[in-house]
C-alpha cells in the first residue's frame with residue numbers, strides 16, 4: 327500500500343500485491359494532482375462542520391446542515407477553503423445561523439463579500455425549500471424594495487472603495503462614449519453584463535477579457551470557475567494601488583437565490599451611482615437561464631444602459647467537450663434546451679419523443695430520477711442513450727454515459743460533481759468508439775480532460 331498524507335487527508339493506492347513500485351508512482355501522480363492546501367481545507371471544513379453541529383444541533387436540523395455544507399464544499403475552490411482563517415469560519419458560521427450570509431472570505435488577496443441578502447425564505451432541508459406563498463408577501467413597489475434593500479446593505483457596501491477618478495466613464499473600446507446617441511442613459515458609471523463562458527479563461531471572448539480589465543467592481547455568479555477568478559486576481563495584482571478592483575461573489579444557495587440576486591442588483595446600482603465601471607459576470611451565456619434579461623431591465627429601469635457581451639454556453643459546449651455533437655446528419659436534426667426546474671421547482675414540460683431530437687437539460691442533476699421517470703412516462707425508450715456532462719471545460723470534467731434505464735444508478739454509485747447537465751438522444755454515442763454501457767460495466771465511466779478523451783475504467787475497477 328502506498329500512502330499519501332496531507333494532514334487529515336489520506337490517499338492509499340493498492341495494486342493488490344501485483345505492482346508495489348508502480349503503486350508508488352501512481353500515488354505520486356495522484357498526490358501531484360491534489361489542490362494546494364487540500365489537507366488544510368479539510369481541517370477548515372471540519373472546524374466549520376463542528377461549529378455548525380454544535381450551534382444548530384438535533385436530528386431535525388441534519389438536512390439543513392448537510393445541504394449547507396454540501397453547497398459550500400461543492401462550489402468553493404479547495405485552494406480558497408484552505409486559506410480561510412478562524413475569523414472567517416466564525417463569520418461563515420454566523421451567516422449560517424441567521425441565513426443572512428454575512429460571510430466574507432479572502433480570495434487571493436481580493437476581499438470577497440458574499441450575499442448579505444434579506445431572509446425571505448425558510449430552508450428546512452436540502453431537498454425541501456419552503457417559500458412563502460405570494461399572498462403572504464406584501465406587494466412592494468420596486469422603489470420601496472430598493473430603498474429597503476439599500477438600508478439592509480448599507481453596512482456591507484461601505485467597503486466599496488471610491489474610485490481614484492471621481493467620475494469614471496467607460497474606458498474600453500466598447501464604452502458608451504463610442505455608442506450611438508441616446509444609448510447611454512446615464513454617463514456616471516457603466517454596466518457590462520458579461521458571459522464568462524464555461525470555465526476556461528481561454529474560452530472567454532477577447533471582448534469579455536478587455537472589459538474585465540477596465541472594471542472597478544465585478545459582481546460574479548458563484549458558478550464562475552476558479553480559473554477565471556484567478557485570472558481576475560491577476561488583473562488586480564498588476565493594477566496600481568490607486569485603482570482598486572473589488573469582486574463580490576453571489577451566494578445563490580438553495581432558497582436564497584432571489585434574495586442574493588436582489589442584493590447583487592443593489593450593489594451594482596450603488597457602484598454605478600458612484601461612477602464605477604461594473605461588470606456583472608455570469609456563467610456561460612448571460613441570457614441563457616442566467617437572469618441576464620431581468621438584469622438588463624432592472625438597470626434600464628434605473629436609468630443605466632447595459633452592454634451585453636456573449637459567452638460560450640455550457641448547453642452547447644458541454645456536449646461538444648464530451649464529444650457529443652448535438653445535431654448529426656441522419657441522427658438528430660433538432661436540439662431543445664430545457665431547465666430541469668422552473669421557478670416553482672416544477673418539472674419541465676417535455677415534448678413527445680422524437681427519435682431525431684436531442685434534449686439538453688440544465689439544472690437537473692439533483693432531480694435526475696424525477697426527470698428520467700418523466701421521460702419514461704412520456705414515451706421515451708428505456709434504452710435511449712443519455713450522458714451527464716459535469717464541470718465541462720474544467721480540469722476535472724467528467725462524463726457519465728448510460729441509458730434512461732441505468733443512468734440514475736450510475737450517478738448514485740459515483741456521486742455528482744456539479745455543475746452538470748444532461749444530454750438525451752441518440753447523438754450521445756455517435757462519436758464514441760464503444761457501444762452504450764450497461765450498469766454492470768464499470769467502464770461506463772469516461773473521464774475527459776477537454777478534448778483529450780481518456781478512458782479510465784480500469785483505474786476505477788482496480
Ligand SMILES: O=C(O)CCc1c2[nH]c(c1CC(=O)O)Cc1[nH]c(c(CC(=O)O)c1CCC(=O)O)Cc1[nH]c(c(CC(=O)O)c1CCC(=O)O)Cc1[nH]c(c(CCC(=O)O)c1CC(=O)O)C2
Pocket residue numbers: 546547548549550576577578579580581583584587609615616617618665666667668669670671688689690691692693744745746
Ligand atoms: O428558483 C429557484 O431557485 C427554485 C427552482 C430552481 C431553479 N433552478 C434550480 C432550482 C432548484 C434549487 O435551487 O434547488 C436548480 C439550480 N439552480 C442553480 C443550481 C446550481 C448548479 O447549477 O449547479 C441548481 C442545481 C442544479 C442541479 O440540480 O444540478 C443555480 C442557478 N440557477 C439560476 C442561476 C443564474 C442566476 O440566478 O443568475 C444559477 C447560478 C447562480 C450562480 O452561479 O450564482 C437561474 C435559474 N434558476 C431557476 C431558473 C428558472 C428556470 C425556468 O423558469 O425554466 C433559472 C433561470 C432564470 O431565473 O432565468 C430555477
Ligand SMILES: C[S@@+](CC[C@H](N)C(=O)[O-])C[C@H]1O[C@@H](n2cnc3c(N)ncnc32)[C@H](O)[C@@H]1O
Pocket residue numbers: 524525549608609610611612613614615616638639640641644687688689690715716717718719720745746747748
Ligand atoms: C443557471 S444555469 C446557467 C447556464 C449558463 N448561462 C450557460 O449558458 O451555460 C446553470 C446550469 O448550467 C449548466 N452548466 C453551467 N456550467 C457548466 C459546466 N461547466 N459544465 C456542465 N454544466 C454546466 C448546469 O446545468 C447548471 O445547472
